[in-house]
Amino acid sequence: MTSKTVCITQEGPANALALNKDNSQVVIAGRNVFKIFSLLEDRFEESCNLRVGKNLNLNFSCNDVAWNLIDDHILATAATNGAVVVWNLNKSSRSKQEHVFVDHKRTVNKVSFHMTESMLLISGSQDGTMKCFDLRVKEAVKTFYSNTESVRDVQFCPHQPHTFVAVSENGHVQQWDLRKPDRYFQHFTAHSGPIFACDWHPETTWLATASRDKTIKVWDLQAKPSCDYTIHTIASVGRIKWRPQRKYHIASCALVVDCSINVWDIRRPYIPFASFNEHKDVPTGVAWRGNPQSFLSTSRDCTLYHHVFKDATRPASKANPQGIALNPKGDVAFACKININAPTTMKQLTNIIRKSSATNDAFCMASSVMHRFAINVPHEPKSFKICAKGYLLSGRLNDICDHNSVIATNAGTILKPPSSLISKEDITNTLNLAQITIGSGIDQSNPSYENDIKPLQGEATTTGATSGGDDETETDETQENQNFIGPILPSYRRPFIANKGQPKGDFFFGEGELESISMEYTNSSGYIHNALNNDDWALPKEAFPLRHEIKDRSPPPEQFPNHSPDVNDDTVSVMLEDQPPQLIVMTIPKPLFWDPTHLIEEALKHHANLRDVQTAASVLIALGEKRKNLNIEIALQEHWLLEYIDMLGKYKLWDVAAQIIQLAWIPSVSQLNQQSTTIHACCLACTKPLQRSAWLCDRCHTSKHALCSICHQVVRGVYAWCQGCTHGGHVVHINDWFLCNRQCPTGCGHLCEYS
Known part of the structure; x- marks a missing residue:
């Protein structure tokens, strides 16, 4: 029976199966089925039905079955009523039941025969005990107490005749010596959840364990236990079995969800080496036929399959060889297949051409090329x-x-640049300032930025009345005015500023009023204007001190031919008494307000495009009600806030994230701290969430999961439990216990952490 896959259907699902010592017969056992089949070349042939007789009680309802490895006529089953039943196929009567052991108080999960002593049988039960039965005296000769809630699997070690291993629902592994039943000689925590199965490697000291935490772990127990390999599956693992003559291969079937039987190469922990998808429901057992090319399996779909390895699918060959990943720093990693047409070395080309066939059992490392792109992040963490x-x-x-x-400057991020960083290009391109014509006698046809760009403010700035005179020394007040922060204009573009006070900050948002000047900007024309609060445009005499007395006075303005005698309201001539005319303001334009909205919008979007979402979100929040004037979509604002909150979460800045949520004006963001505040515990019996109360399950109506480990009463209030061993109880009781103890109060041996 080695050429093709064969299937047979039964009247009920089987929970387990076992092969005899020469792999010619298989026995399947379940709640309603208990049969033996002969394995022929192309089919199954039923040879014996053990579920016969007048009294079909719970002794025939089996959780597990084991075939004696020496005496081919001896079978043992683990019954759901706590009995261990021994069957003798050589009995002449129709009923093959030999003896029933009723030493366990709860369901028996596993039975296993000794490798060399055919009369020794060991069992593991839900009552937390393991019993060694001697079939010669027909009684339990030794009892082993695991101090756990239940033992899910027991297996004799093939390399040490007096050693067996037991795995429990609290995730612990115990090694026992048959000669010393008082205490285990090795104990360690293998999984974060219940362990459902274990299997010794036939060649090495490896022990494989399968758990509800969706992992299969391979432990080296030669000295101190060490986890050498970990396989990650998509569902809880219910059964595992090492593949014969293949050191790194192990078969597994899931407890729920997954209907496939997967064969893993433990060196590749995420993709199965081979997969068998014939079953339509979850598999319940798997057994190899002594060779690596065929095995048998049962399932809840009431089928028994004989699988041939050549019919397996190879998930690794169908896996996508391309992938991309992004780390928190912004670096991008990209993996892809090796292109044969691309330049490569001869060694690489040989590895590409020499691919393994689909039927080859040898492990083949996948070949790919990974590229890494580093991106400069604008802000370091x-x-x-x-x-x-x-x-x-x-x-x-x-x-x-x-x-x-100040905060941004200290952190190395400048939000408010000093005047030294403002260039003439920034002024021209950003503000688009128009020229203000000032009749000051300066040559406007050849402006010089290098000579004329000096701040002009107040009334103490001195200039030469005529060229060629002696240089004048600037006053202290003029020296102070050079530190004025703001737009710097050439002399022929400077507006006259008559106030003495200096602005408090660089930018104004309309919250304060200047005493003697209002600097207005227009968004449409780009002009910058100055409008004095009073109409007094007369300059003080000391504004332009004379270096010598002028003997020949200039004629009055009326005598000039180009001067118009009519002066309207928009024209003001400023004359200085006893001085030649120095400044003529031709027009006083009406003040227009400058709207910075579009600049703020562009600035925020610019920072967001640079991935500086921190600045964009912070400015949006700081603007308060003024943000309503911004023409930025609500969806984009929400995106910035959520990205900023996500970044704060990555750096564990939970308090800042809570502040952002509290100040948010978008409902989808402000309601984030009102979501996901309820955690539903699960029932230990049926694994369903506890909806109405935390101590009573609505489905199975049990409250055993909420028992206090100290007072053994149902906890109807706050329940504290250990995530390592799942034991707990009343908060007060647990607190009092761990004031003086370190281990779990149930005696499971786990070192619980309580704070």
């Missing part, structure tokens, strides 16, 4: 954290700007 913790996001806007400017 250190500066990001400093800004996130230090930024002020609510209050007066001027105070927010001044405070956040």
